[in-house]
Amino acid sequence: MENKNLEQLTVGGGCFWCTEAVFDQIKGVEMVVSGYSGGTVPGIPTYREVCSGLTGHAEVIQVSFDPSVVSFEDLLIIFMTSHDPTTLNRQGADQGTQYRSVIFYHDEKQKQIAESVIKEMAPYYENAIVTEISPLEKFHPAEGSHQDYYANNSSQGYCTAVINPKLARLREMHADKLKSA
Template structure:
């Protein structure tokens, strides 16, 4: 999934995609974030369908970044900072397989990079990490109103209660890479 030699895209899921999207947009070198659905068995699912858990999809983000500005290890360490990878099929009050912690590698090299990131993260999480590595398969962009949701809805209750603390964790841990 490399459009140019220095651009890389990782597809990852860790709870509501609004939070992942908001946190990644804080980092220098991130060129694009697309909220999407992947890992399921239904073609072109809607948000409402994914929310039921019946499609098998996870709420995910496709994060594209420039490796000359931000290392892939920082992208993945931020992922393990902004969500709790020890919670199975949930993040806080968001419960269901659509909120699972998962990584979707595009190739064997990404798989190895993801495995190394899980190993690194296991050193600072006190409980077992349950993040799965699943085949990438087909990705479906989420509806337009989900794209850059936090920026469009900064005073929305969920954003204030859930996204802001995650954004703040990433900002505190990765100050060197902030925009």
């Protein structure tokens, strides 16, 4: 088996079911784990606690990717075009700080790239980008029922109404970055 030097991207753009489904489609992405980051309470948060909005955590995904196939910058561009980075603490009907747009950087290089991508993308949006850029302190994987949610529940109402349109947009905007069927 080939030894790959994988890097990680940790982002939140609303419900992690949506962002996980998007990033599972990208060439060079080896694994996507839904979870929680950015909170202020001790211990390991649960979905119910995070959904209360009281823990300070955001629903995020942690993406393990091969930078020789897809760059951190390209992944951030996909991220910025797969959700609305101009709405504060809201994505569609999902509202609260747990649904904020956020990039948790792993090192200074990632921070600089994130700042550059946001600056580059700003002219394409009518409203100001409100995506938070913060250092990753801890990542807590979500419960098993939230992993691979779209793959396991693609016919559910939420998936057909919310995730399918995001995947259609992904295919339209980033076809060259998708894994082959």
